[in-house]
Amino acid sequence: MVKCPICEKDKLIEVNDIVSEIEGHFFVVNGKRCQSCGEEFVAEKEGQKMVEIARNLGIWGEPLKLHRKLSQSARGTVIRIPTDIEKNMKLKGNEEVLISKIGKNKLLIEIVS
Ligand SMILES: [Zn+2]
Numbered sequence: 001m002v003k004c005p006i007c008e009k010d011k012l013i014e015v016n017d018i019v020s021e022i023e024g025h026f027f028v029v030n031g032k033r034c035q036s037c038g039e040e041f042v043a044e045k046e047g048q049k050m051v052e053i054a055r056n057l058g059i060w061g062e063p064l065k066l067h068r069k070l071s072q073s074a075r076g077t078v079i080r081i082p083t084d085i086e087k088n089m090k091l092k093g094n095e096e097v098l099i100s101k102i103g104k105n106k107l108l109i110e111i112v113s
Contacts (some may be wrong), residue, residue, distance in 0.1 A: 005071050011035040018042055020067055022054045039069070044083070049086050066079040 012032045017039045020027045029046040033039070042050075049096050071078050072088040081091065089111065 002032070004036060004039060006039045007034060007037040009034070009036040012041070013042075020047075020050060020066070022050060023059045025054065025057070025059055027053065041069070048083065051082075 003010055011034050012037055014030070015033045016028075016030045016033045018029050018033065019027055020042055027050045027094050029042055030052060031040060032108065033041070034073040041046060056088075068079055071080075081101075085091075091111070096112040098112055100108045100109050100110075
């Protein structure tokens, strides 16, 4: 069984009722939920599907927005860049970035190299 990266308990169960939001539209997707802390994890495949549906509906405009949960690694807080954005920006994963805080709850990530 997979451990929950948030509370590190073996309580992740498969669920099919995770509600995700893109641009004010709600999607119900498959994924895993931690029975201990309630954290939800959307499967990568489901995330992609959601993006495709959003595109078909014409609600996937610029700027690209995707809900992602931060996670913890031994070295700090980690955010995964959605594959879609990665492809769109042709990111290799070794770029240097500038991170600035904008207002109370926004982060701006600029690719430098
Ligand atoms: Zn948990």
